[in-house]
């Protein structure tokens with residue numbers, strides 16, 4: 001596995017490996033867990049024997065708000081590289097410095113003005129602009145044919161599909177289903193911040209979403225959000241940031257299920273300073 005620390009090294013690697021297609025990208029911020037590694041496995045299936053997998057590890061500063069966890073974000077690079085190696089990744093691009101990605105006087109960024117108005121975009125107003133900008137840069141830098149993103153970040157996935165559509169980027173977007181701990185908690189690099197008490201309570205998010213999906217499927221749409229709220233509030237350390245039911249494609253809030261249109265129930269919940277997100281699909 002090649003480890004590339006600079007844009008110049010990456011460009012050399014691209015030239016040397018130009019014919020090994022398809023090239024499949026797995027973009028990450030590191031602190032890799034089984035959820036990320038399942039994305040690498042999906043990438044391998046897509047790449048086949050002739051193709052290559054490139055994983056990027058970059059804690060992107062522009063997607064963190066001023067009071068968020070940029071400095072505290074875990075950066076266990078050596079352990080991450082070992083995990084990539086054991087999952088058949090061909091090259092890791094792990095820029096040694098932010099200046100590899102952002103010029104100090106960078107003045108161009110990408111903004112999304114519709115899908116990011118609700119859910120995480122409402123509480124993190126600059127987040128998706130940072131995500132769109134860095135993902136477009138990573139696509140330009142790594143030149144993939146396809147890229148794999150996890151469904152836990154459902155809003156991010158929808159926005160990246162829109163990014164690719166609206167900027168005519170020649171990259172196929174592949175979704176990976178959420179990987180969960182045995183008690184249902186969605187895997188996330190941020191789970192490592194949870195105190196033992198918070199960790200014990202956090203699976204309530206998935207339980208609440210599951211009950212709500214079942215309630216909607218029984219035709220009781222109006223009761224569902226109240227049910228999620230009540231269930232999550234039964235955990236003493238949980239503070240709800242949002243719970244919304246949205247159209248799975250437009251991400252706009254809905255007040256009933258239109259037959260045939262998939263919907264998503266999504267929640268963000270604080271345990272102390274740690275903000276966890278999860279979502280579940282509802283379909284008729």
Ligand code: PAF
Nearest residue numbers: 027028029060131134153
């Ligand atoms: O999902 C993530 O880890 C990040 O948002 C991404 C897509 C790697 C962009 O920094």
